[in-house]
Amino acid sequence: MTAKSEWKSDSKGWWYTEGNSWATGWRQINGSWYYFYPDGYMAHDTTIEGFYLNSSGTLVSNKATNTTTNYTNTDANSNNSSSSNNYVDANGQGLIKGSKSHIYHVPGSKYYDKTTNVIQWFKTVEEAEAAGYRAPKK
Secondary structure, eight states: OOOOEEEEEOSSOEEEEETTEEOOEEEEETTEEEEEOTTSBBOOSEEETTEEEOTTSOEEESSOBOSSOBOOOSOTTOOOOOTTOOOBOTTSOBOEEEETTSBEEOTTSTTTTTOOOEEEEESSHHHHHHTTOBOOOO
16 A cells, blocks of 8 residues: 655645655655655755755755865864855855844854844855854854
8 A cells, every 4th residue: 555645835835745744854756855844845945954955945965065166164163264165056056144133154054054044145254244244153
């Protein structure tokens, strides 16, 4: 006996049914990886646990990348960034989060994944600072 699975959507977004419930967490569907929030809606245009999901919700990269340099952060709690680091996804979109409190968070930093009140995205630390954002104090 197999449970029926299918994609569904409404004005809020997409979700994937699994029998009488919806998918949550990471799911591989038809060869592609997706992430579903606890309420069942699919994540998109974001980084979850270091994995970038594009506008279709498909995992496209397991690290923030640059066309010339791969982003690496040996100290996840570090707030120091080199001026040569561009934090971009596979599509060239900035991955530095600018919060409503005017603090920026780079991928891999302590509060990056917890920052959900993003009001602006940046490609470099310099770009974030030029816009009036500062590094976190901790």
